[in-house]
Structures are given as C-alpha cells and as structure tokens.
Amino acid sequence: MLPEVDSTNAEAARLAGTLAGPEWICALRQIAGRGRRGRPWADPQGNFAATLLLMPREAPQVVALRSFVASLALYDAFAAATGRVDGLSLKWPNDVLLNGGKVAGILLESLGQRRGVAHLAIGIGVNLASAPAAETVEPGALRPVSLLSETGVHVDPESFLGLLAEAYAGHEARFVTYGFAPLREAWLARAARLGEVITARTGNAEITGTFETVDEAGNLVLQTRAGRQAVAAADVFF
Numbered sequence: 001m002l003p004e005v006d007s008t009n010a011e012a013a014r015l016a017g018t019l020a021g022p023e024w025i026c027a028l029r030q031i032a033g034r035g036r037r038g039r040p041w042a043d044p045q046g047n048f049a050a051t052l053l054l055m056p057r058e059a060p061q062v063v064a065l066r067s068f069v070a071s072l073a074l075y076d077a078f079a080a081a082t083g084r085v086d087g088l089s090l091k092w093p094n095d096v097l098l099n100g101g102k103v104a105g106i107l108l109e110s111l112g113q114r115r116g117v118a119h120l121a122i123g124i125g126v127n128l129a130s131a132p133a134a135e136t137v138e139p140g141a142l143r144p145v146s147l148l149s150e151t152g153v154h155v156d157p158e159s160f161l162g163l164l165a166e167a168y169a170g171h172e173a174r175f176v177t178y179g180f181a182p183l184r185e186a187w188l189a190r191a192a193r194l195g196e197v198i199t200a201r202t203g204n205a206e207i208t209g210t211f212e213t214v215d216e217a218g219n220l221v222l223q224t225r226a227g228r229q230a231v232a233a234a235d236v237f238f
C-alpha cells in the first residue's frame with residue numbers, strides 16, 4: 001500500500017513491463033486521481049484507490065469486458081463489507097450505485113504492449129469514508145455518496161482491498177473459463193434502471209430510449225423511437 005501517489009493508474013503505467021504477473025497497486029491517497037473522460041477523481045484519505053494491472057491475451061473488445069468483471073467484483077466486495085445488498089446496483093458502463101448515488105467508479109486504460117505483452121490497467125475508486133460535494137460533479141450526474149454516509153459501515157482501504165481482490169479473482173476465473181455470458185446475466189440482474197427510459201450521451205450525440213439490455217459485446221441497448229440502438233461508449237443519465 002503506497003502512502004501517496006499521483007494516480008494509481010499512472011503508477012501502473014510506470015510499472016507495466018517490469019512486473020511478471022498481475023498486481024494490485026493501491027494508495028492511501030492520490031493527488032492527481034483521474035476519472036473517465038479526462039475528469040479529475042478526488043481521493044481524500046480514507047477512500048479506496050487501486051489499480052489492477054493485468055496482462056490479458058484476448059482481443060481488445062474482449063479485454064474491455066473486464067469493466068463488467070470489475071463492477072461485479074465491487075458489488076460483491078460491498079456486499080461482503082456490509083453484509084447486505086439492498087440499495088446496491090450497477091450503472092452501465094461501470095459505476096456502482098448505493099441508494100441511487102455513485103459510490104464507486106472504474107477507469108479502464110489499455111497501456112499497449114510492454115516488452116511484447118499487452119497491459120491493461122483497471123483503476124477503481126471507492127468513496128469509503130467521504131464523497132465529493134454534489135456541486136463538484138457535472139450537471140445531471142448522480143450525487144456522489146460514501147459507504148460510510150449511506151450505511152454507517154466503516155471499512156478501511158486495506159480491508160476493502162482484501163475483499164475486492166478475492167471477489168475479483170472469482171469473477172476473473174469465471175470470465176476466462178466461461179466467457180462473458182454468465183457475467184452478463186449477473187450484471188443485468190444487478191443493473192440500475194433496466195426497462196426504464198434513460199439517456200446516453202456520446203461525444204456530441206444524445207440518445208434517449210428504454211434500457212432494454214446489454215448485448216453480448218457489452219454495448220448498451222436502447223429501444224428508441226428510431227428503433228433499437230446499441231451504444232458502445234457513452235455517459236448515461238437517468
């Protein structure tokens with residue numbers, strides 16, 4: 001556990017190519033944590049920040065499905081930490097919600113080849129002890145919440161890493177052995193707003209429709225007035 005780092009994803013990029021196998025890189029504090037789409041990620045003391053550095057061998061579109069592996073692992077880690085699943089749900093593509101607010105986020109970064117081996121960084125940030133103020137997130141985004149404020153349960157980052165690493169290992173083994181199908185089913189069973197009208201914002205387009213499913217490739221499938229649309233990458237608004 002590093003006392004402080006700029007970003008565990010940045011540290012993973014620096015270490016890629018020097019490690020023989022997968023490794024969790026965890027820090028007690030990040031001073032330049034990054035979120036999806038270039039957004040900053042606040043990470044005060046007491047919250048969880050870690051990156052799992054992997055050397056996957058599959059094609060890039062299969063490697064990207066690890067965001068679902070990580071989401072399910074987070075869900076299980078929360079369940080193990082609190083002893084309950086009520087209030088927990090998963091938001092496409094890879095946020096964890098607690099009582100409708102965002103409690104954890106995942107940032108997948110492909111690091112390319114190092115010494116001939118492909119590397120993937122799965123960065124995971126969890127508001128264990130505190131959440132950023134609602135005014136600091138973009139308009140329309142879900143309110144940030146912390147595990148402590150929503151459940152009264154205090155979990156330190158070291159203990160959370162133990163729970164998460166164990167849960168991740170189980171889902172990773174299932175993914176490698178059986179493929180995406182069982183994970184997709186498990187993810188859909190925990191999905192927030194399935195069957196409801198949601199909006200997906202991609203770069204400059206906005207698609208509103210009924211959240212029908214997530215397809216075999218991990219795309220968000222919306223039933224819109226113009227027909228069925230599969231979205232590969234977007235921010236989702238409820």
Ligand SMILES: O=C(O)CCCC[C@@H]1SC[C@@H]2NC(=O)N[C@@H]21
Pocket residue numbers: 006007008009010030032033034035036037039041043048049050051095104105106107123124125126
């Ligand atoms: O935007 C999101 O929801 C993703 C947030 C990911 C934050 C984590 S904290 C650990 C890792 N290191 C980073 O710099 N970012 C990720």
